[in-house]
Amino acid sequence: METGFRKWIIVITIITSTIIELIDTTIVNVSINTMSGNLGASLEDTAWVITSYAIANVIIIPMTSFLAEKIGRKQYYIGSILLFTITSALCGFSTNLWELVAFRFLQGVGGGALLSTSQAILFETFPPKERGLASGIFSLGIIIGPSIGPVMGGYIVDNLSWQWIFYVNIPIGLMAALLSYMYLRPTQGSKDNRRIDWLGIALLAIGVGALQVVLERGETDDWFAANYIIALSVISVIALATLIWWELTTEHPVINFRVLKSTTLSISAIMTFVLGFGLFSAVFVFPLYAQRIIGYSAFQTGTMLLPGTLMAAMVSPFLGRMLQSGLRPQYLIITGFLFSAIFGFFMSKSNLETGGAYFFIPLIFRGLGAALLIVPLTALAVSELKPQDIPQGAALNNMMRQMGGSFGIALINTYIANRAATNRTALISHVTASDPNTQMRISGFMRNLMAHGATYLRAMQQAIGGLENTVVRQTYLMSYMDAFLLLALMNACCIPLVIITIKRRKENAKPSNVVVSDH
Structure with a gap:
């Protein structure tokens, strides 16, 4: 437990480390095309830059509790920051794709370790009565990181070179390592001789x-x-x-699965998986929709996500205080899933004429929904665990969020592709040579083109091409709308799971107090 200046320096250091780790899960996405061209690799091969980081993250997260205990939390944390920082530099220096993929994997090993270790350090920094606030502060990194990644990536790619996506981590990482060395309390690794x-x-x-x-x-x-x-x-x-x-x-x-005997942790892990699914899927689908359908740039798309992210950042610390005051986390979680469902539902109702202003309110709901889920789920997951089991429970919960994100992006991408095939079939069944509306549209295209000097044959070719483009845009619009509706339904279906945890703990007085004291 820390006080005064030392406490807040540790808080700033921890949150900064968490944010840069999570930024790197999404910042690369908008630069894949540029990397592919500069490195002379196909888009499919270049996607391994994203894949390798995700693999390393999910492998290392459940091991963090064991490794921190074995090495010493301070040593492990500083070592992870330095590994993340050094490999960030090596990613920027890479001269071919597979060098970059290898260094991204090592960067993911260092970065993945920061999540659960950061959370454990924050809980130790705050006294028990303020650990609800610690949960709120920790959630800032989880919300802000994935959301501002595309903004930063888009800006860097537009104005600098893709290497700077990695170089920006170097000064931040070195400063975080230095402050951690100066202000974190020394910790000793386990001295027992039990086998690894x-x-x-x-x-x-x-x-x-x-x-x-x-x-x-x-x-x-x-x-x-x-x-x-x-x-x-x-x-x-x-x-x-x-x-x-x-x-x-x-x-x-190395992973104590016995902590999953806690029904509350098990149910929380399922809900955290859905949270990860929705959080990362929304950040994946919305940029595709905004850029492919509306025609926004990567930077413009990223800035549209910022108001919701800032709103979430503003309310997160207050949510921690609300939990501390005795509010049941389940009530906040229900509201969070409801807000996330509202986001998906509103997005599923947009169309080709929808302007940017329409998305402001749904994206605010998305940000608030994420905040209302991350803070209480973090608290609820470990609420029934013994103090010595909390680091392992937190690590498993963090792993489920990252796994949910991986499943979400993969499955939502497949779902969009399948829906696109179905929607295209449904649309082109109405676009035939004998259909009056199709004939009218092609004739209108042709008259307009011929009025501007096109020959009859050229006008017909361009009219058919224009009709095809319209079908493609409408196909993908419908497919993205289907994806948003799926996210809405998934979030809505989690509400009964939360109600189960309320019924299980009906006899307990003020369960959020249990959350705080257990930490």
Whole structure:
């Protein structure tokens, strides 16, 4: 527990580290085209720059509690910052794609460790009566990072070179490491001689790594039409099943799955998965919709996300105080899922004529929904755990959010592709040579083109091409609307799960107080 200047320096350092880690999950997305051209690689291969980071994140997050205990939390935290910073520089210096992919993986190992370790350090920095506030502060990084990543990426790519996406981490990372060294309290690693669970570490890396490759690359390679996707799916299922069995039977597991005996943690983990699904999917789908359908630039798209993000940043600390005052987290979670569902529903009602002003209110709902979910779910997840189990419970909960994001992007991308095929079939069934409306539209196109000097044949070719473009835009509009509606339904379906946790704890007085004291 810290006080005064030292406490707030630690808070600023921790939040900055969390934000730069999560920014790097989305900042690269808008620069893939530029990287592909500069490195002489295909778009499919260049996508491994994103995939490798996600794989490393999800592998390392559940191991953070074990590694921090073994090495010492301060040493592990500073080492992770330095690894993230050094590999950021090496990413920028890369001269070919596979160098970049390898360094991005190592960057993900350093970055993924920052999430759960940052959360644990924040809880130790605040006294028990202020740990609801700590949850609110921690949520700032989770909300802000993924949302401003595309803004920063778009600005950097438009005005500098793609390498600066990585170079900007260097001064921030070095300052965070220096402040952590100066102000974090020294911690000792575990001195017992118990053996390291190397089998558990190997099974985790193989199982989660294979699963992440399947999720990230499945849509690109037509899922199970590709033999390597089938092989990796089988490997993932076997490795993860064996991991669960081994970790439940070995004496010193690298991941203590026994904490999932807490029904509240288990249900919270499911809801956190849905939160990750919606949080990352929305940041993935909305930019595609805004750029492909409305015609916005990457930077313009990013700035549209900022008001909701700023609103979430403003309310998050107050949510922590509300939890501290005795408000049940479940009530905030229900409101959060409701707001997230409203965002998806409103977005599903837009059309080709919708202007930017229409999106302001739905995106505010998105930001508020994320804040109302992240803060209370973080508190609720560990509310029934013993103090020594909280770091492991928090790590598993963070892993579920990242996994939800990976599943979300992969599945929503597949869903959009499938809906596009269905919607196109439905649309072109009405676009025929005998259809009066089609004839009228083509005739109108042709008259306009011929009035501007086009020949009859040229006018007809351009009219048919224009009609095809209209069909394509309408097809993808309908598909994105279907995706937003799916996100709305998923969020709405989580509300009954929250009600279950309310009923389970009906006898407990002020369960949010339990949350605080358990930390």
